[in-house]
Amino acid sequence: MTQLLRSWVESANTPETDFPLNNLPYGAFRFGGGALHAGVAIGDRILDVTALEQAGLLDLPENGVFARGTWNDFMALGADVWARFRDHLTTALSEGAAQRSDLEAHLVAMADATLEMPFSVTEFTDFYAGRHHAFNVGSLFRDPANALPPNWLHIPIGYNGRASSVVVSGTDITRPNGQLKAPDADMPVFEASKRFDLELEMGAIVGKPSKGRVSVQEADDMIFGYVLLNDWSARDIQAWEYVPLGPFQAKATATTISPWIVTKAALEPFRASTPPREKELLPYLAEPGPMLYDIDLEVGLAPEGKAETILSRTNYNVMYYSAAQQLTHHTTSGCPMRVGDLLGSGTISGPEKQNRGSLLELSWAGKEPLTLDTGETRTFLEDGDTLTLRGAAKGDGYRIGFGDCAGTLRPAPALD
Ligand SMILES: O=C(O)/C=C/C(=O)CC(=O)CC(=O)O
Numbered sequence: 063m064t065q066l067l068r069s070w071v072e073s074a075n076t077p078e079t080d081f082p083l084n085n086l087p088y089g090a091f092r093f094g095g096g097a098l099h100a101g102v103a104i105g106d107r108i109l110d111v112t113a114l115e116q117a118g119l120l121d122l123p124e125n126g127v128f129a130r131g132t133w134n135d136f137m138a139l140g141a142d143v144w145a146r147f148r149d150h151l152t153t154a155l156s157e158g159a160a161q162r163s164d165l166e167a168h169l170v171a172m173a174d175a176t177l178e179m180p181f182s183v184t185e186f187t188d189f190y191a192g193r194h195h196a197f198n199v200g201s202l203f204r205d206p207a208n209a210l211p212p213n214w215l216h217i218p219i220g221y222n223g224r225a226s227s228v229v230v231s232g233t234d235i236t237r238p239n240g241q242l243k244a245p246d247a248d249m250p251v252f253e254a255s256k257r258f259d260l261e262l263e264m265g266a267i268v269g270k271p272s273k274g275r276v277s278v279q280e281a282d283d284m285i286f287g288y289v290l291l292n293d294w295s296a297r298d299i300q301a302w303e304y305v306p307l308g309p310f311q312a313k314a315t316a317t318t319i320s321p322w323i324v325t326k327a328a329l330e331p332f333r334a335s336t337p338p339r340e341k342e343l344l345p346y347l348a349e350p351g352p353m354l355y356d357i358d359l360e361v362g363l364a365p366e367g368k369a370e371t372i373l374s375r376t377n378y379n380v381m382y383y384s385a386a387q388q389l390t391h392h393t394t395s396g397c398p399m400r401v402g403d404l405l406g407s408g409t410i411s412g413p414e415k416q417n418r419g420s421l422l423e424l425s426w427a428g429k430e431p432l433t434l435d436t437g438e439t440r441t442f443l444e445d446g447d448t449l450t451l452r453g454a455a456k457g458d459g460y461r462i463g464f465g466d467c468a469g470t471l472r473p474a475p476a477l478d
């Protein structure tokens with residue numbers, strides 16, 4: 063199924079749209095200040111599934127699945143329902159479908175809707191699974207000769223983040239104040255972070271809960287879908303606070319996700335293998351098949367009121383560990399996973415300078431400022447900068463896109 067599937071929604075049939083019939087990603091929106099509704103993107107429209115359910119046009123095993131306007135209750139119904147629902151929508155939105163007149167009344171223009179969090183984040187874990195990112199950060203923060211920690215080629219390393227900090231694309235980000243210490247200073251200070259950064263990542267959403275350890279295949283089956291994810295990071299706070307328990311306040315300001323959950327089903331034709339193992343993994347982490355995806359990614363930076371510069375282009379297929387491997391490792395302790403858990407992939411940097419997924423790497427810790435297309439330079443982010451992540455898997459004449467994952471940086475709160 064790598065051809066474009068044609069829909070009676072004409073805007074879904076163009077090669078430029080992120081949302082052809084092959085995609086059908088899941089989001090949440092408000093229209094004219096109304097209640098939060100769940101919706102499915104198709105071309106430049108949103109199909110209002112909360113309204114479809116209320117009109118009795120969906121065949122689901124429970125009532126009120128979309129009453130809250132988010133996808134958690136739907137995820138909890140399980141993979142058979144996920145597949146049946148998607149098949150039903152694919153048929154009903156296909157060119158020539160008999161259901162057209164039923165559905166047409168429940169389409170709204172995406173341009174007139176406000177997109178909100180598509181699901182309620184239960185818990186958030188962020189990993190460190192990019193080979194090039196880990197090498198670069200290890201070189202910058204520690205020792206270039208021993209850049210990869212000794213565990214790195216054996217364990218998908220992660221830390222428990224803050225679900226409360228996850229926000230949808232379009233939400234302003236406030237530069238944090240925090241405790242910082244210059245390497246040669248005696249005492250730390252409390253002031254605004256001066257090295258505020260982005261991290262280009264993918265987020266995997268757990269749709270099926272677990273009790274006890276799961277295999278990599280079971281973990282893959284538990285994943286509902288993927289979003290783009292920007293793990294905003296205060297590098298100066300991070301450098302001072304992170305020993306020995308890892309990131310804390312440096313990563314707790316905000317994490318932005320793209321507004322549409324792209325389902326695993328839509329990404330199926332784009333599966334890709336992790337790169338060759340440099341050290342053999344313990345058997346519990348071995349993948350039974352390709353569990354990454356071929357998704358082109360880019361990062362754009364637009365200074366306030368100015369044109370955007372593309373800072374980086376890379377692909378999700380460079381990651382050393384897949385989300386399924388990360389999820390498997392996450393359950394080894396017996397840690398239960400829940401519906402709505404979000405796993406950050408770790409920063410996605412490719413092998414070349416132009417593939418790096420953070421300013422820490424792009425500016426080599428501030429030592430090599432970047433020149434933007436506007437002529438100004440950047441080491442880290444300036445107030446007013448808008449950061450936009452974009453991503454798409456590319457099929458034959460169509461793309462499976464995620465919608466923009468954007469945020470604008472606002473000044474730090476005043477210190478008294
Ligand atoms: O101390 C380090 O090596 C770096 C840690 C991180 O930056 C954590 C993180 O967010 C990793 C990632 O996104 O890949």
Ligand SMILES: [Ca+2]
Nearest residue numbers: 188261293409
């Ligand atoms: Ca991160």
Ligand SMILES: [Mg+2]
Nearest residue numbers: 293313316317
């Ligand atoms: Mg974060």
